[in-house]
Amino acid sequence: DGGITQSPKYLFRKEGQNVTLSCEQNLNHDAMYWYRQDPGQGLRLIYYSQIVNDFQKGDIAEGYSVSREKKESFPLTVTSAQKNPTAFYLCASSIRTKAGEQFFGPGTRLTVL
Amino acid sequence: GEDVEQSLFLSVREGDSSVINCTYTDSSSTYLYWYKQEPGAGLQLLTYIFSNMDMKQDQRLTVLLNKKDKHLSLRIADTQTGDSAIYFCAEILVDSWGKLQFGAGTQVVVTP
Numbered sequence: 001d002g003g004i005t006q007s008p009k010y011l012f013r014k015e016g017q018n019v020t021l022s023c024e025q026n027l028n029h030d031a032m033y034w035y036r037q038d039p040g041q042g043l044r045l046i047y048y049s050q051i052v053n054d055f056q057k058g059d060i061a062e063g064y065s066v067s068r069e070k071k072e073s074f075p076l077t078v079t080s081a082q083k084n085p086t087a088f089y090l091c092a093s094s095i096r097t098k099a100g101e102q103f104f105g106p107g108t109r110l111t112v113l
Numbered sequence: 114g115e116d117v118e119q120s121l122f123l124s125v126r127e128g129d130s131s132v133i134n135c136t137y138t139d140s141s142s143t144y145l146y147w148y149k150q151e152p153g154a155g156l157q158l159l160t161y162i163f164s165n166m167d168m169k170q171d172q173r174l175t176v177l178l179n180k181k182d183k184h185l186s187l188r189i190a191d192t193q194t195g196d197s198a199i200y201f202c203a204e205i206l207v208d209s210w211g212k213l214q215f216g217a218g219t220q221v222v223v224t225p
Contacts, residue, residue, distance in 0.1 A: 004155075040121070042201060042215035043156075050210070058212070090155055100144050100205040100213055104155030 002027045006091050006105035013078070013085070013112050021076045021108045023091035029103070030096040032074035036060060037088040037107075046089075049074055050096055078110065086112045117216035119202055124222050131189040133219045135202030140183060147176065147187045148201040150218070156201065159187070189221075197223045 004025040013019045023032065031050050035043040045058030049068040063082025068074055074093075078085045088109050092102040116138045125131045137145065143164050148156040162169045162176045162185070169176045175188040189196055199218040206212050 006155075040217060042117070042217045043213075045212060048212075092155075099210060100146050100161060100203070101158055102156075102213065104157065106155050107153070109153075 004091060004093055004103055004105040006089075006108050009106065009108060011108055011110045013110065015112055016080045018077055018079050019110065021078065021089055021091075021110070023074045023076065023105060024072055025074075025093045025103070025105075026072060027093055027103060028071070029093035030071065031094045031099060032068070033092040033094075033102065034058075034064070034066065034074070034076045035090045035092065037090060043090065046076065085110055117202055117204060117214050119200075119216040119219045121217065122220050122222070124224060125192050127192060127194060127223055127225050129192055131187075131192045131196065131221055131223075133187045133189075133200050133202075133221065135185040135187075135216055137183050137185060137202070137204045137214075139204055139206055139214070140180070144205050145176075145178065145185050146203040146205070146213070147174075148203060148215075150199045150201065152198075159200075192221075192223050194223050194225070197221060 033048040034046040047066045049055035091105040146161040173190045202216040
């Protein structure tokens, strides 16, 4: 079955630590995205990538980093520079020419202790 | 604040119709989307409409677009308990590839 997976589902981090969230897709999609969701708010774009070895900042990239070494994978690192990292993180992918039709993973809930 | 605006909450009785409203800002948007999010899960694309259409129907879902007022609505006929979720309206910005602009979402609660 084709789909997009995120791991882990729940993640706890101490202040000052970096943490990496995994996102993998087997849909053969060129484009991948990372969003942050806070209660009562819409999704905010962190980073996106249209093709392997290339990515662009979204609206709230500060304190985050990504890599796109493989088509299937788009990991997100939440660094200690992110002031308020506790949130629900969603990864998505799409065909490059249909950027509005995104397939989402199940999400990772990150809590900073 | 959000560029795409939605009411935050809607309560509806099982079997009734639900209407979720959205206003958007970019008059040059080419496509507008409705996504559904069940508790603790990712989003699922429900339907979308091209900007030169006024209406699109897909089984129990009807999308209405009023370009003059930049108003989009999603009607769910015969609402079921499984329709309880958060519904997001989103627009794709013409000058920003890949940047879906989401509203804050409407929490729909279906009561028996």
